[in-house]
Every structure is written in structure tokens, then in C-alpha cells.
Amino acid sequence: MKIELNGQQTELAAATLDQALEELGYSGAVVATAVNGDFVPRGARTETLLSDGDRLEVIAPLQGG
Amino acid sequence: MASFYGIDVENRLMLGTAQYPSPAVLAEAVRRSGAQIVTVSLRRESAQAREGQAFWQMIRDLGVRVLPNTAGCHTVKEAVTTAQMAREVFETPWIKLELIGEEDRLHPDVFALVEAARILCADSFQVFPYTTEDLIAGEKLLEAGCEVLMPWGAPIGSGLGLANPQGLRAMRGHFPGIPLVVDAGIGVPSHAAQAMELGYDAVLVNTAVAKAGDPAAMAEGMARAVEAGRLAYEADPIDARDMAAPSTPVMGRAFLA
Numbered sequence: 001m002k003i004e005l006n007g008q009q010t011e012l013a014a015a016t017l018d019q020a021l022e023e024l025g026y027s028g029a030v031v032a033t034a035v036n037g038d039f040v041p042r043g044a045r046t047e048t049l050l051s052d053g054d055r056l057e058v059i060a061p062l063q064g065g
Numbered sequence: 066m067a068s069f070y071g072i073d074v075e076n077r078l079m080l081g082t083a084q085y086p087s088p089a090v091l092a093e094a095v096r097r098s099g100a101q102i103v104t105v106s107l108r109r110e111s112a113q114a115r116e117g118q119a120f121w122q123m124i125r126d127l128g129v130r131v132l133p134n135t136a137g138c139h140t141v142k143e144a145v146t147t148a149q150m151a152r153e154v155f156e157t158p159w160i161k162l163e164l165i166g167e168e169d170r171l172h173p174d175v176f177a178l179v180e181a182a183r184i185l186c187a188d189s190f191q192v193f194p195y196t197t198e199d200l201i202a203g204e205k206l207l208e209a210g211c212e213v214l215m216p217w218g219a220p221i222g223s224g225l226g227l228a229n230p231q232g233l234r235a236m237r238g239h240f241p242g243i244p245l246v247v248d249a250g251i252g253v254p255s256h257a258a259q260a261m262e263l264g265y266d267a268v269l270v271n272t273a274v275a276k277a278g279d280p281a282a283m284a285e286g287m288a289r290a291v292e293a294g295r296l297a298y299e300a301d302p303i304d305a306r307d308m309a310a311p312s313t314p315v316m317g318r319a320f321l322a
Contacts, residue, residue, distance in 0.1 A: 006109040025112030030121055032107070032150035037142065039149040057109065059150055060117025061124065063091075064106025064134045065081030065221065065249075065271035 001052040018045040020056065031060045067266045069213050069244055070159070070191040072130065074101045077261065078291045079132065079246065080284060081271020088123050090280050095127050098284035104132045104161055104269065107151055121154075132193060134161040139174075141181045148185055160185060161215065161248075163195045170220040171249075175202035179209055186210025195248055198232035200239050207243065214243060215269065218260060219250025222272040226256035230263065237264045254283075254290030261294025262302065 133151035166174025219225035277283035
């Protein structure tokens with residue numbers, strides 16, 4: 001299926017969010033996730049199913065004021 | 066000592082972490098200022114670059130408390146979702162809630178701010194709302210559950226200093242006992258000192274330090290100004306007057322005319 005990862009069209013084989021993070025190269029990274037604008041807590045990633053066209057945001061710490 | 070949601074800090078300067086020439090300069094600025102609280106943010110992470118991971122490790126090594134922000138959010142939904150993500154990533158209930166209503170001045174949207182604050186406080190967040198000096202907005206934020214208010218000094222990044230000192234003084238008077246932090250608009254240490262002389266509990270500075278020619282020196286200057294301003298406030302300054310009042314005793318002066 002095709003999803004939008006941080007605004008970029010991305011091909012994805014994984015079915016669940018935790019598998020998707022592995023596949024997309026985020027293993028071991030400190031990140032938070034949102035699917036279609038809704039926060040998905042770390043503990044809910046294994047049961048969160050992704051569908052074609054979903055918007056996935058993967059965010060991490062950055063400098064801020 | 067200042068206290069925010071039960072956390073005591075000796076140093077009343079909060080530092081932003083953005084716009085420094087390098088991570089090393091940022092780290093030096095934090096060290097030289099002695100700041101114990103720094104603001105951080107969240108952005109999209111590239112799986113390849115993993116910039117956020119390196120940044121987060123650097124901040125953790127500084128041993129400071131982090132105050133994540135919701136910078137760039139324009140709607141309640143965005144701000145609440147960002148706060149939820151920040152709590153998970155930074156492992157803190159603290160959130161500097163920014164909800165921008167107007168682009169040119171990055172003017173806080175106090176109506177949306179109150180709504181978002183209500184949602185977040187009900188969800189056990191400890192909210193530091195970036196607001197204006199509007200007293201009623203402040204009251205509504207406290208009703209929503211906020212225990213700190215962060216009025217602006219001037220628009221973010223402007224370096225103008227305190228645009229409305231009378232308004233900030235009124236706010237201090239109206240909210241005795243509530244921790245108040247001047248956030249944004251500080252350009253030079255005298256601005257920070259002025260905020261502290263008004264009785265503010267702390268000052269948050271980013272651009273004025275990060276974009277200075279020598280950020281670490283400016284950070285130290287800000288820290289000293291904050292300390293000086295606080296001492297002055299605690300020392301109960303004299304009232305200003307238009308006419309002179311001789312400081313040297315007049316009594317006993319030799320008659321030499």
C-alpha cells in the first residue's frame with residue numbers, strides 16, 4: 001500500500017504501526033507518532049492497523065524556543 | 066528560588082535551544098548561563114538523518130529540565146496532539162502551550178489557548194501558556210487549570226524588550242503568588258532585568274542569545290541581569306520622582322558663602 005510518511009508518498013508492506021516504524025528505518029529511535037492527525041501512543045502501535053492513503057507523522061525532538 | 070508545578074529552580078533564566086550556530090555553542094550557552102530549564106520542540110524525523118536523536122542525546126547530557134513547546138500550532142487540535150506527542154517523547158508533563166493567531170506578530174490566540182489549556186490540564190498536563198498581558202485571558206487560563214502564566218514581552222524574535230511594561234506590572238499585581246514568566250521579545254540583558262524588577266519569576270530568552278555574536282557570553286549576561294533584577298525586586302526599589310532629593314546630608318554643611 002501507499003501511505004504518506006511525513007508528507008512524502010511512501011510504499012509500505014507492514015500492516016501495523018510498530019512494524020511500519022521498523023520497515024521505515026526508525027528502529028530504536030525516540031519518536032512519537034500520529035496517524036491521520038491523531039496521536040498514537042507508543043503502547044498502541046502494535047494494534048494500530050495502517051490503511052492505504054493514511055497520513056503517518058513520525059516526529060522527534062528538535063531545537064525550540 | 067522560583068517554583069513551577071512544584072519544581073524549584075535557583076536560576077530564573079530559561080533558555081530556548083533554537084537558532085544557535087552549532088550544538089556546541091548551545092551547550093556552552095547553557096553551561097555559562099547556568100540555566101536549569103530549556104525549551105525544546107518537535108519536528109518530523111527522517112529515518113536516514115535521525116537529527117532529532119542526536120539533538121535529544123545532547124540535551125540529556127546537559128542535565129537540564131526540558132520544557133517542550135507547541136510552536137507553530139494554529140489550532141487547538143494541532144496543539145493538543147503536539148502536546149501529547151511531546152509528553153511521550155520528552156517524558157515530561159510540562160508543555161509550553163503556544164497557539165498562534167496572527168502571523169506577523171506571532172500573536173497568541175488567547176481564545177484557542179484557553180480551550181487547549183482546559184483539555185490538556187484535564188489530561189494531567191502541566192501547562193505553561195504563552196499568552197498576552199490580558200488579565201482576563203490570564204484568569205481564564207488559571208480557571209482552566211494552568212498554574213503558571215507566560216505573557217509576552219514583545220513579539221517572538223523581535224528583541225524589542227518590554228513593549229507594555231505597564232500591562233506587565235498590572236499583571237504582576239493582579240496575580241500575586243502565581244508564577245509569571247516573561248517569554249519572548251527580550252533583546253538585551255537590561256530588558257531581562259526590567260522584567261525581573263517588575264517581580265516576574267523568570268524570563269525565557271532564545272533569539273537574543275542564539276543570534277548574538279557570542280551566544281555564550283550573551284547567555285551569561287542575561288543570567289546576571291535576571292539575578293540583578295530579582296535582587297532589586299526583593300530589595301524593594303525606591304519610587305521614582307521628578308525633582309531632585311539631595312543624597313548627601315544637608316544638615317551640618319559648612320557655611321562657606
